[in-house]
Amino acid sequence: MTVVLAGIGADSTNVGALAPLYDDGRFEYVPIPEKTRETREAATLGSWSLRHGDGVAADLTTRIRPRPGDGQLGAVTGSELESWPLHRDPNFETLTYGEHRPGYVRLLRSLEPGDAVGFYAGLRRPSGDRAHRYLIGYFTVTAVDELTPDIDVEERERLLEAHSTNAHAKRAREGELYHAEKPVVLVDGRVPGRLFDRDPIRLSDYYVKTGNQRAQYYLRESIAEAFSIVSGGTNMMYKPAYECALSGEAFRDLVENADRRMIGVDTERND
Template sequence: MTVVLAGVGADTTNLGALAPLYDDGRFEYVPIPEKNPDTDETETLGSWDLRATDGTAADLTNRIAPQPIGDADRTVAGDALESWPLHRDPNFAALTYGEHRTSGYVERLRALEPGDVVGFYTGLRRPGGDRAHRYLIGYFTVDRVDVVDPDQPRADREAILAAHPDNAHTKRARDGDLYLEKPVVLIDGREPGGLFDRHPIRLSDYYTKPGNERSQYYLREEIATEWAVRAGGENMMYKPAYRCALSGAAFRRRVGRPGDRTADRARLDTEDAAETTD
């Protein structure tokens, strides 16, 4: 039994901005813009309502530069920005998540079993201009894990994708062909799970390590200890996948249920700190 933490959501590299974290503990979750408009996803930057204001995700930026294969110089602005589709991954409403990133992601996610947990973190910034940080914003309990591989027969790929109809990778696949020629892990979840309503948990610190010239984001030592992080490293700059030697039940007890958030839940709960799965 284990927990994997995955870095998700729009940031300065794909949206040109970070989603805000408000003083009352509410925050915005904005999926990354899709790399290619050829998707069955109906949510767009202009239709994605912000939770704490009257705006939409399109109000957070004035242009994006999606980088589909062979079109690295494309810039999208104006009306085209409003109608540009989102890569809704994870989809907290449907409790589904897909991933093709290497550097530990596919390896750690494909090893998850029913009852394990996949947690999601993203970069958030307070509107007043305080230092941005990485925050845990939600999770779900794993129900089913499949891997679709470009080397599989087309019929097998189509069957796996059909079993995950709400997944963003299914929505941009065409006739069983994946957007990228890479294996994709498809995870469907079940409750307890979902997007936090407020009070995300800060995972990062920002400082200059001895011998380095620049400050960077690092995983908080308290998180690494209390959540028994066993893989992923210290540096959070490129959103690594973290594997935690906790059971799903122990993680849920420490973090709480997504729809029942208090300010105390944003702080670490050290109860059952010794309960690991090593």
């Protein structure tokens, strides 16, 4: 039994902004933009309403880079921006999540029913205070399937149908994944599991390590201890996946029932 912490959500590389964390502890979850318009996902930057603020996701930025570093697509601006689809991954309504990043695939493929996936994202306070990485939600694992490049076509189509609300399944075409050359892991979940209503748990500190030339985001020591993190490193700059050597039950109890102030929630706020 184990837990994986996964970095998700809009950030400066793809949306040019972070979702806000308000002074009363409420926050926004904004998925990353989809890499292609060819998807069954109906949610767009222009239709994704902010949970607690005014407006929609498109109001947070003036340009997005759906495929950072891709010179062919480049930036999306103007009228195209609002209609651009979101890569809703994880989907907190249907509790499903998919990944193709190798470090993530390696950890996610080993999950079993009853384990958990926790999701963290970068959030910034409107006052302009330092942004941080925050645990914003989780779900309990029910099923894990891996689609490899050499998988039988009929089996691939069966698995995509079984995970039909997953963002990777929604952008598949004629049974072919967008990242056809890479293994993709699809994880379905159940409750206990949710997007937190407020008070996300801060995972990061921002400082200069001895010998470093610039400050970066590092995993807080209190978090590493509380979650029994055994792999993933300490540098959080590029959203690594973390493996936690505690049971799904222990993780759920920690984030739902324990004194969350001990594991990093920002408690100073204006209610």
